[in-house]
Amino acid sequence: MLSSFRLSMTWVHTWFxxxxxxxLMACFFFGSLSVFxxxxxxxxxxxxxxxxxxxxxxxxxxLPIFKQIKPAEESYEHAQDEVEGPLPPAxxxxxxxxxxxxxxxxxxxxxxxxxxxxxQPKDPNVDxxxxxxxATVDPRNGMLISSDKLKIGSAFFYPLHYHLHLDWKDLGxxxxxxxxxxxxxxxxTGVIMHRKIFREFFTFRPNKQTQRSTxxxxxxxxVVALPFHxxxxxxxLVIFAGIYLPVTEKMFHQQHQAHEKLEAVQTGLPHDxxxxxxxxxxxxxxxxxxxxxxxxxGMGGEVGFLEVAHYGDTNGYVSIYRAGTDxxxxxxxxxHFRASTGELIREEPQPTTVSGINEWLTGxxxxxxxxxxxxxxxxxxxxxxxxxIATGFIFFVEKRKRQHAxxxxxxxxxxxxxxxxxxxxxxIATATILVANRLLPESLPARGDWEQRIFWFAWLxxxxxxxxxxxxxxxALISPAWREQCWALAMLCIAAPVLNWITTGDHLFxxxxxxxxxxxxxxxxxxxxxxxxAYAARRLARAEASAPASATSERATMDxxxx
Amino acid sequence: xSHVQHWLPLSSRIGSALLGGYIFVWGFSSLIVALNLFLGxxxxxxxxxxxxxxxxxxxxxxxxxxxxxxxxxxxLILAGGGTAMTVAAWMLTQTLSAQL
Numbered sequence: 001m002l003s004s005f006r007l008s009m010t011w012v013h014t015w016f017x018x019x020x021x022x023x024l025m026a027c028f029f030f031g032s033l034s035v036f037x038x039x040x041x042x043x044x045x046x047x048x049x050x051x052x053x054x055x056x057x058x059x060x061x062x063l064p065i066f067k068q069i070k071p072a073e074e075s076y077e078h079a080q081d082e083v084e085g086p087l088p089p090a091x092x093x094x095x096x097x098x099x100x101x102x103x104x105x106x107x108x109x110x111x112x113x114x115x116x117x118x119x120q121p122k123d124p125n126v127d128x129x130x131x132x133x134x135a136t137v138d139p140r141n142g143m144l145i146s147s148d149k150l151k152i153g154s155a156f157f158y159p160l161h162y163h164l165h166l167d168w169k170d171l172g173x174x175x176x177x178x179x180x181x182x183x184x185x186x187x188x189t190g191v192i193m194h195r196k197i198f199r200e201f202f203t204f205r206p207n208k209q210t211q212r213s214t215x216x217x218x219x220x221x222x223v224v225a226l227p228f229h230x231x232x233x234x235x236x237l238v239i240f241a242g243i244y245l246p247v248t249e250k251m252f253h254q255q256h257q258a259h260e261k262l263e264a265v266q267t268g269l270p271h272d273x274x275x276x277x278x279x280x281x282x283x284x285x286x287x288x289x290x291x292x293x294x295x296x297x298g299m300g301g302e303v304g305f306l307e308v309a310h311y312g313d314t315n316g317y318v319s320i321y322r323a324g325t326d327x328x329x330x331x332x333x334x335x336h337f338r339a340s341t342g343e344l345i346r347e348e349p350q351p352t353t354v355s356g357i358n359e360w361l362t363g364x365x366x367x368x369x370x371x372x373x374x375x376x377x378x379x380x381x382x383x384x385x386x387x388x389i390a391t392g393f394i395f396f397v398e399k400r401k402r403q404h405a406x407x408x409x410x411x412x413x414x415x416x417x418x419x420x421x422x423x424x425x426x427x428i429a430t431a432t433i434l435v436a437n438r439l440l441p442e443s444l445p446a447r448g449d450w451e452q453r454i455f456w457f458a459w460l461x462x463x464x465x466x467x468x469x470x471x472x473x474x475x476a477l478i479s480p481a482w483r484e485q486c487w488a489l490a491m492l493c494i495a496a497p498v499l500n501w502i503t504t505g506d507h508l509f510x511x512x513x514x515x516x517x518x519x520x521x522x523x524x525x526x527x528x529x530x531x532x533x534a535y536a537a538r539r540l541a542r543a544e545a546s547a548p549a550s551a552t553s554e555r556a557t558m559d560x561x562x563x
Numbered sequence: 564x565s566h567v568q569h570w571l572p573l574s575s576r577i578g579s580a581l582l583g584g585y586i587f588v589w590g591f592s593s594l595i596v597a598l599n600l601f602l603g604x605x606x607x608x609x610x611x612x613x614x615x616x617x618x619x620x621x622x623x624x625x626x627x628x629x630x631x632x633x634x635x636x637x638x639l640i641l642a643g644g645g646t647a648m649t650v651a652a653w654m655l656t657q658t659l660s661a662q663l
Contacts, residue, residue: 001576001629001630001631005630008629008630009626009629009630011629012626012629178581181618181621181622181625184618184622185622185625185626188622188626189626234618234619237618238614238615238618241614241617241618242614245588245589245592245613245614245617247589247592247593247596247610247613248610251593251596251649251652251653251656252593252596252597252600252606252656254656254660255600255606255656255659255660256606259605259606259607352605352608354608354611354612354615355607355608355611357615358611358614358615361615
């Protein structure tokens with residue numbers, strides 16, 4: 001495009017990186033938090049602060065709960081939009097599929113039911129529409145956890161990092177997908193731009209001028225964690241490839257159906273119900289048998305995922321998957337049983353090369369393994385990504401703000417304001433939802449919805465504040481919004497653990513003493529953030545105080561040169 | 564150089580990278596799925612393989628769109644090539660459906 005290859009690649013890096021960088025910041029930050037999403041859930045829902053539990057008895061505890069689960073309102077309304085004619089009333093719908101899901105870090109069990117819909121789907125390429133319902137259960141006693149309680153880690157931060165909670169036409173997935181592609185592009189172009197890449201491994205000059213040290217840090221964080229950044233953006237795309245490239249729905253519908261029918265015959269797992277009622281044999285016995293079979297293959301461990309398909313039908317079957325705590329690969333070594341008799345239908349063989357690679361890629365991203373040190377490395381890698389993106393913004397502004405100030409244009413100012421909102425503003429919103437979680441009344445209806453609203457509102461306020469305070473950038477100075485938001489963040493990050501103590505009695509001495517790391521660790525992390533941001537705020541204050549002087553002296557030298 | 568003269572090729576260049584790149588990747592993925600089926604492979608295997616390669620192809624197509632000198636050639640190869648591969652994949656599936 002431009003006169004040289006490297007100039008063209010630099011252009012792509014700068015401009016695509018800038019525009020999608022704001023999205024990438026959120027993906028990397030909330031992705032990093034998602035590494036400990038279950039622990040954040042414990043912090044946010046104090047009644048679930050107990051040790052992780054294994055799958056409880058299906059026959060005595062889970063089956064009665066599954067039968068009570070009703071279609072979720074949202075899912076019911078969504079299904080209504082997809083089918084011809086009015087749906088039968090939600091109360092009369094009969095569940096046909098059950099799934100239960102847990103991990104080695106979950107004290108609670110997530111349960112889902114699907115309900116078949118008799119209506120004709122509007123889309124001719126869709127065979128069936130289903131309605132879903134879910135419940136969260138304390139496996140120790142079968143008590144339900146209210147759905148008004150928001151799992152801030154696994155149900156808010158985690159989905160935020162891959163679809164931004166923009167559900168309309170999957171828009172959020174597409175924006176994040178584009179951002180991930182641009183991340184990959186930025187990494188490749190970044191390497192092309194800098195030929196002295198090996199040296200950048202070891203170069204950080206914190207006391208040079210801001211522009212130079214920012215660029216050092218940008219290169220350092222980009223290069224040190226380069227494989228990590230590449231891998232996560234890439235596997236993120238592969239995980240959601242079905243949304244980005246729906247070739248099955250658009251081109252191979254017929255072939256896919258034929259494949260599913262053939263697969264059902266080959267595996268012995270019926271694709272459709274027979275329409276003949278049948279009882280359900282003891283699922284607990286099937287779980288025992290599955291455990292025995294895994295143990296015989298040298299794999300111990302717990303059940304991670306259990307599914308009952310075509311419940312109440314003679315074609316029904318039960319699939320039991322291992323929790324993959326002992327390996328990177330996301331594989332369940334599924335064992336399938338006939339639901340009505342409990343006899344074994346199939347034990348899944350080793351995956352083929354292609355799906356083995358795919359399971360390894362997705363497994364490394366989704367981290368079902370039990371390895372705390374690796375988990376922390378993930379957080380470190382993700383935060384390196386955040387630092388890389390943030391310094392990218394700052395370098396962009398530092399490089400241009402003097403020219404823009406001279407030319408009287410405001411580009412650098414608005415980029416800087418958005419950067420404040422994307423970096424400190426995002427963290428303020430994160431800390432605010434935690435504070436709100438501890439302050440809102442326990443019995444508030446739709447409490448979780450209020451928490452989410454407060455999160456977005458706090459972010460919006462941070463954006464407006466950043467825009468309002470950004471005028472000094474136009475005079476080539478530092479925006480005071482950086483410092484002010486750092487202070488706000490530091491205070492919120494102290495308030496959250498204090499409120500946790502006041503409202504639950506779980507102060508740090510207690511949680512550390514009891515070795516209850518999900519809450520102790522998160523409180524400590526919040527205090528660490530408070531410390532770092534307070535330090536940053538003080539450094540910024542010093543820089544602001546010295547900046548006008550140097551700007552004036554720079555002008556004086558310039559004037560002298562002109563004279 | 565007026566603004567229009569500057570913006571038009573630039574928008575076209577960005578469009579070729581994003582839209583052209585997407586069409587190319589779509590064609591590439593569907594062709595892999597179709598070829599795999601045609602050669603008697605398992606459907607899911609072909610799809611998984613296509614998905615794992617698709618985004619690597621996209622990065623190359625995207626960067627090439629900005630590196631290449633001729634914008635016409637970029638559009639021709641990315642959008643044209645992508646369409647051609649999609650049509651080829653579709654024709655392959657038609658011969659397969661005839662066998663079903």
